Every structure is written in structure tokens, then in C-alpha cells.
């Protein structure tokens with residue numbers, strides 16, 4: 116197990132606090148589908164599928180979708196949304212760094228707000244590359260927490276909060292905890 120942050124504790128408030136405003140989910144789904152032009156055979160995969168914020172709307176459109184997450188409770192929320200819905204979505208408990216899938220299996224892989232949480236993120240990236248077909252598509256979105264764009268100009272309140280939190284922890288000789296990758300690190304690794 117490589118994740119140091121459990122989402123079990125926030126599974127019941129995740130959608131209320133991280134869900135998309137009305138209408139936005141459809142826009143996100145349309146954007147993704149327009150980008151990858153899927154067919155009925157296209158196989159989607161998501162690392163850190165969570166409550167299915169991205170996955171469920173795509174699965175509702177009939178596409179084959181597989182996801183892995185370490186949090187049983189996040190997965191339980193996802194499965195609840197699919198009750199009574201005809202779908203081709205499989206979401207299983209697992210770790211991003213050891214995927215239980217064959218090489219070159221999926222056509223499209225997605226990661227949304229996950230890589231800032233995974234300490235062994237290079238291994239997680241290698242696993243995605245392994246299970247993704249050579250001509251497959253990776254759609255990558257970073258978590259904001261350690262994004263390089265999290266600066267004073269972009270989000271002054273969060274910047275101020277982080278700086279004060281950092282100062283308090285420094286006072287106790289404890290550095291601000293860092294779990295996974297920054298967006299810049301992942302993009303550099305992907306380019307390499």
C-alpha cells in the first residue's frame with residue numbers, strides 16, 4: 116500500500132464537497148468523449164476512481180470503464196450510484212502501483228486528482244503505461260494541493276493558508292508533509 120491518505124473518512128462528504136455544479140458533469144463528460152472519440156469497443160481505465168465523479172457519467176453513456184481505488188468506502192459510494200443502472204463499469208479495490216490487469220489492455224486511461232497522493236507515483240505511472248495500449252490515450256489532471264500553479268496570483272487565500280500552516284509546522288521543526296508528485300514532476304516524467 117503506497118497511499119498515505121485514506122479517503123475512507125471523507126467518502127460520505129466527497130461528492131457534496133467535490134462534486135461538480137449542475138451541468139458541469141455533462142460538460143466534462145462531453146469534453147472527454149470528444150477528445151478520445153470512443154467506439155463501442157473502447158476500454159476506459161481510471162486510477163483512483165473514487166466515487167465515480169468522472170467515471171459514472173461516462174459509464175452511463177454505455178462505455179466500458181474499469182477503475183481501481185484503495186478506499187472501500189469511496190467505492191461503496193460509487194456502487195450505490197449504479198444501483199438499477201445498466202452499465203459496463205467495474206470498480207475494484209486495488210493499489211495504483213500494482214494493477215491486476217494485462218499489458219496493453221486499455222484504450223484510454225484517466226487520472227484525476229490522484230498523483231499528489233501517491234508516494235510511489237513513478238511506479239503508478241509505469242503501471243498505467245503498462246496496461247495502456249501503445250497507441251492509447253492518457254488523460255492526466257493533477258490535484259491542486261501540490262500543483263506548481265498554486266501560487267499567490269492564482270489562489271491567494273489558499274496560498275496564505277498554506278504559508279501560515281507551513282510557518283506553524285516549521286516552528287515545531289516539522290516540514291509541511293508532502294505525499295506524492297507535483298504536477299511539474301509528472302509532466303517532466305511523461306515528457307521523458
Ligand SMILES: C[S@@+](CC[C@H](N)C(=O)[O-])C[C@H]1O[C@@H](n2cnc3c(N)ncnc32)[C@H](O)[C@@H]1O
Pocket residue numbers: 117118119120121122123162163164165166167168169183184185186189209210211212226227228229232233
Ligand atoms: C481526490 S480523490 C479523486 C477521485 C476521482 N478521481 C475524482 O476525480 O473524483 C483521490 C482518490 O484516489 C484514491 N487513491 C489514493 N491513493 C491511491 C492508490 N495508491 N491507489 C489507488 N487509489 C488511490 C483515493 O482513495 C481517492 O478515492
